Amino acid sequence: MLSEQSAGVVRATLPIIAETIDQITLAFYQRMFSAHPELLRDLFNRGNQANGTQSRALAGSIAAFASMLIDYPEHRPDQLLDRIAHKHASLGVTAEQYTIVHRHLFAAIAKVLGDSLTDEVAAAWNEVYWLMAGALIARESRLYALTGIADGDVWRPWRVVGRIEETSDVATFMLRPADRGPIPPFQPGQYISVQVELPDGARQIRQYSLSCAPDGTDRWIAVKRVTGAPEGEVSNWLHANIREDDVLSVSAPFGDVVLDDEDCPVLLASAGIGCTPMISMLAHLAAVGTTRPVTVVHGDHSERTHAFRSDLGLLTEKIPQAATHVWYENPQGPWPAVRTGLVDLSGIEIPEDTRAYLCGPVPFMRSVRAQLLQYGVPASRIHYEVFGPDLGLDLPAGVDAAR
Template sequence: MLSPQSTEVIRATLPVVGAAIGDITTLFYRKMFDAHPELERDLFNRGNQKQGEQQKALAGAIAAFATLQLEPDSAKVDLILSRIAHKHASLGITPDQYAIVHEHLFAAIVEILGDAVTPDVAAAWDEVYWLMAETLTTMERGLYQLAGVDAGDVWRTVRISERVLQSADTVSLTLTSLDGSALPTFAPGQYLSVGVTLPDGARQIRQYSLCSIPSSADWRISVKRISGTPDGEVSNFLYNNVFEGQELSVTTPFGDLTMPDDNSPLLLASAGIGCTPMIGMLNHLVDTGAERSVSVIHADRSIADHAHRAELSTLVDKIPAATLHRWYEDLGTHVAFGSVHEGRADLQDIAVEPDTQAFLCGPMPFMLAMRASLLERDVPAQNIHYEVFGPDSWANT
């Protein structure tokens, strides 16, 4: 908790700092990467940096955390920082790296705000930063302990035992240990990081949901090649270059998109490759003989684009109280029938019980639309959970 003196300084300066936080975080990253080019090359997502998404997410997180120190809301703080802590753990972040961030973040604050950064202002924002950093390092320490690893020691080498085409643009990779022992179990919905060395020598890291049965000895992820600006450089590299028998550098699983272990009704809504954590959850429900009510919603561009299409249907059929609803923007020569619809996903005709626990994964516009619909159906906000692979702009809103 902030000291009373710092609280009043933050209250007075938050509008000014908040208005400039986007410029501050942009300059911060530039300063940090100038001093530590290895961080941009080997740790941070270069694509998100080019698009400015990481800068926006950091700015939002800092502003939101500072605001919550004025009117404390522990649940909101946990929501914002828990997701960051899991992401940091999946990257192997250690406490000493927070000092590097502090040095360049405060240099950026002073450069952008100039004379407005008096000693009292600097001290108050310094207190906010270290309070946020200490909260995160405590969370991350707990995650490392739960995973049974030392801080930052999350990487292991695995072998690809199987590669299966799930759609024209998506492959699933089954990962096994090098010595044949069982890989650690994970909670359905969690992800792991994959690190690859690209042709230019950079070691880039991305996260992929685990879509295998959590209790199995092996792990399975799915990778979709992405064309755009920028291209998905890690996913495209994996799709084009990684095959059976090769080794891959991955981390211990992390992630806070996990199902409650009760009989509450579930709604699993995904779009595109966002189906992967849902496949993992459904595999778990089938494996444990679950009889709870499950509504599965999936949206995709076309039937041909739908990765894990057959597996999704098979898993839903094995759960007694599960129903599947699919939407395709383009049905081609097929026609809409029953639970197969043309257009964008819509919850209007789907029964949603008030105590439903909803899990969402897909493009941000899809998830925000699903969230709005669920709120209109009286599903409590705390019952709506989501996963986003990239900077998180939801939790800060």
């Protein structure tokens, strides 16, 4: 909990911090990468740095955490912290790196705020930083311990034992440990990190949801080739270079958006490649013979771009109370129960005690979340997974998410 004195200072200075946070984060990354170029080369996503989404995510998380401390001190922003901790653990972040971040972040704050950064203001925001950093360090250490690995030691060699072309832009890579070590457990909905060495020597990391874990030994990921400007460095490299018998450096599974074990109705809503964690959850529900009402909602451009389209039909047939609703923006052939346009929950029965899981582009998730709230589904029962930096679906971020 933030001290009373610091709370007053943070409350008074939050507007100026919020007003200048973009300048602060820009100066922070410039300083840190100048002093530690290996962090940009081997840890941070260069694409997200180039398009600014990582900076906006950092700014948003700091502002949300500070707002929670002063406006809702009785709430713990667990979901905000858990989401960041899982992402950090999947990258192998260690406690020592928080000291590096602190040094360059506060140098950036001093540069941007100038004389406005008094000793009292610096001390208050220093308290905010270490409250957040301390909570994350503790969570990440627990995640490493639960996974049975030393802090930050997440990487193991996994061999590609098969590859399936799901669509023209989506390929499934079937992975098996190359070191014959124990298989780390995973929960439906989690992801792994994949680290690859690119032609310029950079070792870039990306997260991919586990779409399947057949027989408990292999792990399958589906990778969509990111085209356009800029192109996805890692996804295109994987599509172009990785074949059966190649070896990849892969992390243990992490991710806080996992299928619950309740008996309540469940909604799985996805768009595009957001179907990967949902197909994993659906496969688990089918495998355990669930009797829960399961509603599957998916939106895509067309049947040609819809990865796991046949799997969706096969799995829902195995669940007695499953219903599937599919929308294509540009349908190109007949398929039962397909609708045209964007996902619209109107007319679909969604009980208030539904637990919902969302994954896809942020505008899609915002729309579905708003519709679910109108149905009376509490915000605390709506969970979402973001591919990339989490820019948030709602404000204030910590209130609806507090558990």
